[in-house]
Amino acid sequence: EIVMTQSPATLSVSPGERATLSCRASQSVSSNLAWYQQKPGQTPRLLIYGASTRATGIPARFSGSGSGTEFTLTISSLQSEDFAVYYCQQYNNWPPLTFGGGTKVEIK
Amino acid sequence: EVQLVESGGGLVKPGGSLRVSCAASGFTFSSYSMNWVRQAPGKGLEWVSSISSSSSYIYYADSVKGRFTISRDNAKNSLYLQMNSLRAEDTAVYYCARMQVRGMNWGQGTLVTVSS
Numbered sequence: 072e073i074v075m076t077q078s079p080a081t082l083s084v085s086p087g088e089r090a091t092l093s094c095r096a097s098q099s100v101s102s103n104l105a106w107y108q109q110k111p112g113q114t115p116r117l118l119i120y121g122a123s124t125r126a127t128g129i130p131a132r133f134s135g136s137g138s139g140t141e142f143t144l145t146i147s148s149l150q151s152e153d154f155a156v157y158y159c160q161q162y163n164n165w166p167p168l169t170f171g172g173g174t175k176v177e178i179k
Numbered sequence: 180e181v182q183l184v185e186s187g188g189g190l191v192k193p194g195g196s197l198r199v200s201c202a203a204s205g206f207t208f209s210s211y212s213m214n215w216v217r218q219a220p221g222k223g224l225e226w227v228s229s230i231s232s233s234s235s236y237i238y239y240a241d242s243v244k245g246r247f248t249i250s251r252d253n254a255k256n257s258l259y260l261q262m263n264s265l266r267a268e269d270t271a272v273y274y275c276a277r278m279q280v281r282g283m284n285w286g287q288g289t290l291v292t293v294s295s
Contacts, residue, residue, distance in 0.1 A: 105282040114286070114288060115224065115283075117282040117284075119282075120281050121280070124281075126282060158224055160224075160283065162278055162283075165229070165278070166226065167238070167240060168214065168216070168226040168229070168283075170224040171223075172223050173223050
């Protein structure tokens with residue numbers, strides 16, 4: 072099973088600042104990595120797939136990078152609606168599909 | 180537009196059973212593997228089970244193996260999860276999900292609460 076590790080667990084950021092979230096895989100997942108945003112009481116929302124491709128309707132301030140075992144989600148200028156929990160997920164070698172533990176982006 | 184609509188959640192006593200369902204539309208259901216993913220209150224996302232398009236291949240997380248059964252009816256565009264011997268730690272929102280190279284499509288989820 073591929074273990075996904077996200078850091079930090081919590082990120083405190085002021086509106087307008089940049090946020091950088093990390094995700095590490097225990098073995099290579101190539102570029103088969105997705106990022107999701109989840110707000111309280113809501114379903115996860117796909118942001119990024121293929122490590123760096125924005126899903127339909129996702130603002131350009133969200134960008135993904137990396138391949139192999141190291142990945143980054145960057146939010147260039149945080150808006151109020153971006154405060155949420157973010158999960159990475161590998162789909163290179165499944166089942167099982169595996170998710171990181173999440174990074175909570177909170178208002179500083 | 181892909182739509183996944185779960186139903187069947189509710190309150191069940193420890194040791195009890197429940198079947199949750201997922202109605203799919205907006206894509207050729209019979210061509211895709213399907214999954215159940217759950218999320219316990221305040222916790223992260225956990226993959227539960229997968230079934231291939233023709234039901235030939237079925238997989239379970241160790242935490243549910245021997246207790247849960249995934250199935251599908253391609254004629255009805257429906258996915259199911261039969262949950263037996265339920266435990267308090269099975270309390271979660273259960274999501275029906277389609278995994279593809281462009282990421283995962285999710286249903287809105289159905290809440291299963293296991294409590295006496």
